[in-house]
Amino acid sequence: MEKIAIGFLGCGNIGCGVYKLLETYGAQIEANEGVSFEVRRILVRSLGKKRALPIPGHLLTDRAEEVIDDPQIAIVMEFMGGEEPASSYMIRALERGKTVVTANKMALASRWTQIVATAREHQSGLYYEASVCGAIPIIRAINDSLQANRITSVMGIINGTTNYILSRMSREGASYDEVLADAQRLGLAEPDPTADVGGYDAAYKLSILSTLAFHRHVPVNCVYREGITGVTPLDVQCGKEFGLTLKLLAVAKEENGVIQARVHPTFVPNAHPLASVSDAFNAVYVDGHACGEMMFYGRGAGDMPTASALVSDLIKAGKNKKHPLPAVCAEPCVMADDWSCVHFVRMLAKDEPGVLSYVSGKFAEHGVSIASMVQKGARDAQGCVQVIFLTHKASERAVRKALAEMDDEKVAQGSVIRVEGE
Amino acid sequence: MEKIAIGFLGCGNIGCGVYKLLETYGAQIEANEGVSFEVRRILVRSLGKKRALPIPGHLLTDRAEEVIDDPQIAIVMEFMGGEEPASSYMIRALERGKTVVTANKMALASRWTQIVATAREHQSGLYYEASVCGAIPIIRAINDSLQANRITSVMGIINGTTNYILSRMSREGASYDEVLADAQRLGLAEPDPTADVGGYDAAYKLSILSTLAFHRHVPVNCVYREGITGVTPLDVQCGKEFGLTLKLLAVAKEENGVIQARVHPTFVPNAHPLASVSDAFNAVYVDGHACGEMMFYGRGAGDMPTASALVSDLIKAGKNKKHPLPAVCAEPCVMADDWSCVHFVRMLAKDEPGVLSYVSGKFAEHGVSIASMVQKGARDAQGCVQVIFLTHKASERAVRKALAEMDDEKVAQGSVIRVEGE
Numbered sequence: 001m002e003k004i005a006i007g008f009l010g011c012g013n014i015g016c017g018v019y020k021l022l023e024t025y026g027a028q029i030e031a032n033e034g035v036s037f038e039v040r041r042i043l044v045r046s047l048g049k050k051r052a053l054p055i056p057g058h059l060l061t062d063r064a065e066e067v068i069d070d071p072q073i074a075i076v077m078e079f080m081g082g083e084e085p086a087s088s089y090m091i092r093a094l095e096r097g098k099t100v101v102t103a104n105k106m107a108l109a110s111r112w113t114q115i116v117a118t119a120r121e122h123q124s125g126l127y128y129e130a131s132v133c134g135a136i137p138i139i140r141a142i143n144d145s146l147q148a149n150r151i152t153s154v155m156g157i158i159n160g161t162t163n164y165i166l167s168r169m170s171r172e173g174a175s176y177d178e179v180l181a182d183a184q185r186l187g188l189a190e191p192d193p194t195a196d197v198g199g200y201d202a203a204y205k206l207s208i209l210s211t212l213a214f215h216r217h218v219p220v221n222c223v224y225r226e227g228i229t230g231v232t233p234l235d236v237q238c239g240k241e242f243g244l245t246l247k248l249l250a251v252a253k254e255e256n257g258v259i260q261a262r263v264h265p266t267f268v269p270n271a272h273p274l275a276s277v278s279d280a281f282n283a284v285y286v287d288g289h290a291c292g293e294m295m296f297y298g299r300g301a302g303d304m305p306t307a308s309a310l311v312s313d314l315i316k317a318g319k320n321k322k323h324p325l326p327a328v329c330a331e332p333c334v335m336a337d338d339w340s341c342v343h344f345v346r347m348l349a350k351d352e353p354g355v356l357s358y359v360s361g362k363f364a365e366h367g368v369s370i371a372s373m374v375q376k377g378a379r380d381a382q383g384c385v386q387v388i389f390l391t392h393k394a395s396e397r398a399v400r401k402a403l404a405e406m407d408d409e410k411v412a413q414g415s416v417i418r419v420e421g422e
Numbered sequence: 423m424e425k426i427a428i429g430f431l432g433c434g435n436i437g438c439g440v441y442k443l444l445e446t447y448g449a450q451i452e453a454n455e456g457v458s459f460e461v462r463r464i465l466v467r468s469l470g471k472k473r474a475l476p477i478p479g480h481l482l483t484d485r486a487e488e489v490i491d492d493p494q495i496a497i498v499m500e501f502m503g504g505e506e507p508a509s510s511y512m513i514r515a516l517e518r519g520k521t522v523v524t525a526n527k528m529a530l531a532s533r534w535t536q537i538v539a540t541a542r543e544h545q546s547g548l549y550y551e552a553s554v555c556g557a558i559p560i561i562r563a564i565n566d567s568l569q570a571n572r573i574t575s576v577m578g579i580i581n582g583t584t585n586y587i588l589s590r591m592s593r594e595g596a597s598y599d600e601v602l603a604d605a606q607r608l609g610l611a612e613p614d615p616t617a618d619v620g621g622y623d624a625a626y627k628l629s630i631l632s633t634l635a636f637h638r639h640v641p642v643n644c645v646y647r648e649g650i651t652g653v654t655p656l657d658v659q660c661g662k663e664f665g666l667t668l669k670l671l672a673v674a675k676e677e678n679g680v681i682q683a684r685v686h687p688t689f690v691p692n693a694h695p696l697a698s699v700s701d702a703f704n705a706v707y708v709d710g711h712a713c714g715e716m717m718f719y720g721r722g723a724g725d726m727p728t729a730s731a732l733v734s735d736l737i738k739a740g741k742n743k744k745h746p747l748p749a750v751c752a753e754p755c756v757m758a759d760d761w762s763c764v765h766f767v768r769m770l771a772k773d774e775p776g777v778l779s780y781v782s783g784k785f786a787e788h789g790v791s792i793a794s795m796v797q798k799g800a801r802d803a804q805g806c807v808q809v810i811f812l813t814h815k816a817s818e819r820a821v822r823k824a825l826a827e828m829d830d831e832k833v834a835q836g837s838v839i840r841v842e843g844e
Contacts, residue, residue, distance in 0.1 A: 140562065
């Protein structure tokens with residue numbers, strides 16, 4: 001069987017994982033799928049570096065053009081990460097008619113329009129299952145299994161680091177800083193954890209997922225983003241008392257052509273399938289008109305799960321004569337400037353007669369109706385108490401406005417966590 | 423765009439669902455996927471019957487040959503259910519070079535070898551995502567996303583009726599008969615519920631899933647099968663006390679080329695993702711060498727979820743130039759004649775000095791080691807007490823042998839529920 005020549009951009013742990021899977025399963029893939037691959041060239045940063053696998057030295061190069069300009073290489077697999085130079089390399093490969101298989105959510109989300117347009121113009125293949133949630137075949141589910149649906153919402157736990165941190169905070173009552181330090185020690189969080197804990201990583205992935213689900217390009221800068229750095233053990237604990245589990249949720253919904261896409265700490269009811277997704281696991285929950293509610297669960301990161309997705313894309317790319325491109329409408333998306341959900345409000349309020357009436361009056365003034373209220377603990381040195389409110393479904397903007405006024409009037413300071421999935 | 427002519431075999435609720443999805447999403451599918459379909463002929467049992475949708479009368483026929491022998495029909499969609507005449511119709515369509523898209527797990531599992539061989543011989547397409555777990559794209563996940571893996575186990579809640587019954591028994595402490603009667607009233611169980619509660623439906627689906635996962639044909643008569651009719655509220659309650667949730671689980675594992683495939687009531691630890699799959703939902707849990715643990719959750723039955731899967735197969739069939747066939751090795755599978763798991767044993771034993779020592783001695787004699795034991799309630803009129811044992815991982819055969827001897831010696835009668843996922 002004729003072997004398809006492939007090139008790697010990058011050869012860290014994921015690249016080594018792909019190399020290993022092709023060694024292990026190459027014969028099985030050839031027998032079952034009728035395609036066969038040969039790694040022809042691998043771009044590395046340092047030729048001399050010791051790698052997880054013994055990769056023959058003649059495959060390695062530190063010159064990108066030896067991969068992206070080699071006319072014999074039909075498929076370029078990219079796992080360098082980062083926006084540049086990965087994006088430029090991918091675009092150049094696509095311009096040369098090569099198929100690109102990538103795990104790079106950052107490059108893809110940041111440069112979506114340009115990368116997809118290049119692939120379209122040159123009729124080149126573009127495959128990116130591994131860019132969102134590792135081994136979980138969520139992109140194929142949306143693209144290839146749910147076409148006869150109007151997808152109304154996509155909600156996911158799509159960042160393993162933050163889910164690990166929140167799971168441990170929830171189990172142990174530990175503080176954010178404590179668990180983060182542990183996660184860093186264990187290699188589950190980066191020395192600079194901003195991309196994960198700030199919600200940036202999840203926002204990239206949500207941009208890709210919502211673009212595919214709603215057939216409209218949802219740029220990453222249209223994704224509302226709030227990280228988990230402000231989450232306190234008290235939030236987690238109070239949520240528990242209301243039967244809620246705290247997650248960093250990526251939420252995208254479409255209604256009447258208007259899209260909301262947001263990443264923020266979110267409470268989900270304990271009975272919701274997303275609530276039991278713990279530690280470094282990921283899950284994406286999809287709701288569609290015909291299919292109903294679905295959830296896809298698995299290892300959202302890690303070298304071998306990501307490599308597993310990359311090789312499945314490689315096989316698909318190798319078998320396809322024509323390469324499908326994302327079915328995205330050319331019109332720009334219309335983003336919601338407000339959304340409605342249940343709000344969990346933790347508030348520090350003066351413990352004085354009339355304050356509760358003032359607070360509930362202020363909420364009512366803005367059309368926010370209270371579902372339940374509970375006071376936590378005793379008054380502090382400043383004469384304030386913690387009060388938790390759960391609202392009925394209410395406008396985000398109205399809740400924020402009410403809280404801003406209470407703060408301005410120096411009566412109460414509130415912080416908000418949204419509730420989804422009830 | 424040229425329309426692909428399709429024919430339906432059957433037009434009950436699922437057939438009407440497919441018709442409706444093609445009406446609703448036809449234009450979107452044409453725009454996004456580049457394929458277009460036209461329903462040319464529909465086989466029905468009775469031409470005059472009132473249907474869920476107003477389907478033009480000229481499409482209907484009560485003569486199967488007008489669908490399966492029509493040279494203009496390229497794709498035959500089958501949703502008659504049952505082994506015959508569905509199998510014969512599908513085989514005839516395949517012999518005529520037509521592609522078959524089916525939701526019929528019974529026909530497919532019972533006649534697997536013949537149907538697949540016919541498709542292979544005539545290079546005809548065969549698509550059956552809808553035959554297992556409705557909208558959940560589990561067959562594609564296994565076939566198209568996890569090729570670079572050795573799948574070691576597949577465990578699923580793949581029958582909605584039994585999961586509904588067990589969920590309610592667990593929530594309400596109700597008896598099997600009570601909940602079954604309710605389910606029948608609600609249309610969630612058939613008047614003759616045997617196919618569901620006896621585990622037959624799950625066995626068909628497990629035969630298909632395990633065949634694909636392990637690349638060896640696992641015939642449905644090689645699937646060990648035990649239904650839920652013997653499950654008591656006491657089992658459910660005792661399991662709860664051990665932190666276990668009762669499910670009808672379909673379990674398939676592969677080790678050193680030997681396959682076990684079994685459907686039986688099974689306890690799973692509450693923290694396992696399968697434990698929180700409630701009511702009529704389905705979920706399939708897959709473990710593979712590279713991908714790690716994954717779970718696919720959704721509506722495993724119902725007209726629209728099933729229709730959603732059928733249309734996604736139809737699109738795939740319409741786009742494919744070459745039709746992939748299941749990558750199943752020709753060698754017959756080697757089935758395990760025993761398996762090892764934790765056993766939950768509920769036992770009615772004489773409340774006499776020495777009995778506990780006899781029981782634990784008998785288990786030890788057969789190499790079965792006890793992890794915990796608890797006596798439930800007081801002695802009954804016959805002087806017997808209920809005792810629950812949880813074993814360490816032990817051979818199924820050894821546990822059964824020990825219990826048979828205790829029964830023969832008239833000391834204790836035990837019933838077994840397996841525990842998986844710990």
